[in-house]
Amino acid sequence: DGGITQSPKYLFRKEGQNVTLSCEQNLNHDAMYWYRQDPGQGLRLIYYSQIVNDFQKGDIAEGYSVSREKKESFPLTVTSAQKNPTAFYLCASSIQGGKNEQYFGPGTRLTVT
């Protein structure tokens, strides 16, 4: 089955630690995205990548970093510089091109204490 996997589903970290969230897709999509969702709110774009070895900042990139070394993988690192990292993180992918729908993974809920 084609799809997007995110791991782990739940993640707990101590304040001051960096943490990396995994996102893998086997849909052969060129574009991948990371969103953050806070309770009762919509999704906000963190980073996106249209092609391997290239990525751009979204609306709330501060305190986050990404890499895109392989087409199928787009890991997100939440650094200690992120002031309020506790949130639900969603990865998505789409066919290259401006107006195509995005397909989402199941999400990772990160709790930092």
Next chain:
Amino acid sequence: GNSVTQMEGPVTLSEEAFLTINCTYTATGYPSLFWYVQYPGEGLQLLLKATKADDKGSNKGFEATYRKETTSFHLEKGSVQVSDSAVYFCALVSGSARQLTFGSGTQLTVLP
């Protein structure tokens, strides 16, 4: 810039009631419009889409029509079920933006 405004929730309905969730948008150019659904603790699933004016997207009994004159994309279902309880997001992408712009979401609860 692009923006999406959704009907404030939460919305509570009885089973078999008629559902409307309003969505209006502001966008440059000619956006594609989407409705996504999110069940508790899960990611978003694409429910339906429309890519040009007057297109009607439909899926699982849900419908929405792309109205360019009123910049709207309201979601409707004639008879809701308990299993439709979820959060619904309206979203758009325009050719220049390369990213989805989401509304804030509408929580729907359907009671038996």
